[in-house]
Amino acid sequence: MRTLVHVSDLHFGRADRAVADALSQFLGRLNPHAVAVSGDFTQRARRAQFREARTFLESLPRPHIVVPGNHDIPLYNLFARFLNPLGGYRRHITDDLEPLHADTEFAVIGMNTTQPKSHKGGAVSDVDLQRVCGVLGGLSEDVVKVVVGHHPFDDRAAVEHMVKAGADVFLTGHLHVTYAGHTAERYDVGGRSAIVVEAGTATSTRMRGEANAFNLLHIDREQVVVECYGWQPAEQTFAICDVTRFARTPGGWSTSHRP
Numbered sequence: 001m002r003t004l005v006h007v008s009d010l011h012f013g014r015a016d017r018a019v020a021d022a023l024s025q026f027l028g029r030l031n032p033h034a035v036a037v038s039g040d041f042t043q044r045a046r047r048a049q050f051r052e053a054r055t056f057l058e059s060l061p062r063p064h065i066v067v068p069g070n071h072d073i074p075l076y077n078l079f080a081r082f083l084n085p086l087g088g089y090r091r092h093i094t095d096d097l098e099p100l101h102a103d104t105e106f107a108v109i110g111m112n113t114t115q116p117k118s119h120k121g122g123a124v125s126d127v128d129l130q131r132v133c134g135v136l137g138g139l140s141e142d143v144v145k146v147v148v149g150h151h152p153f154d155d156r157a158a159v160e161h162m163v164k165a166g167a168d169v170f171l172t173g174h175l176h177v178t179y180a181g182h183t184a185e186r187y188d189v190g191g192r193s194a195i196v197v198e199a200g201t202a203t204s205t206r207m208r209g210e211a212n213a214f215n216l217l218h219i220d221r222e223q224v225v226v227e228c229y230g231w232q233p234a235e236q237t238f239a240i241c242d243v244t245r246f247a248r249t250p251g252g253w254s255t256s257h258r259p
């Protein structure tokens, strides 16, 4: 069994310091096998914001599988946005835009879905799709395969490709709303369904009607359990607010009602 923490949308520059500090301590106590961060480290891709995000990232248990979000690309500096959109991210967060962590039980693969032409929207490039499918296809059937991107994967063809190549779980952010379901609910992906998990914003003060939150996944070959942890202002800590269980079936992953 492996535990994977999924945090997203930190938005340093508009982050709640008390929540960020409590989160880093909480994740230290959870001591997961890996931490995935699905983008929007900063509010406006400014140097000081990246530095804060870097310090926070350093405080989290390792290994980290991280991808950039649309807020990690400069919005107003058009020169930087088009010539070197991920310059700040690469300098302060990581130069690795193809992160991968794999062991005998699970693999976590990062995919950059940002595109400078559209500040908010995301896209899956053909090059990245081929690369991720190649990695997925090269992994053993025994390994549960997780793909991490910032934007929810709305490109049905891309999702179908990745599911066919072996993707079991998609982790995304951007919407600042927690969700756990499977691809058959979201897209008409024939054949085999995968698990779709979206994280709320872990530390941003810009929430969409729900408290700051992150996900903890318990992953094994036959079952994946997704626990959503939400911020409890009165106690100044995080607590489980929702649990979704998925079981492997011949048609892929489906919501399990086993206790």
Ligand SMILES: [Fe+2]
Pocket (backbone or CB within 6 Å): 009, 011, 040, 069, 071, 174, 175, 176
């Ligand atoms: Fe965001």
Ligand SMILES: [Fe+2]
Pocket (backbone or CB within 6 Å): 040, 069, 070, 071, 150, 173, 174, 175
């Ligand atoms: Fe975003």
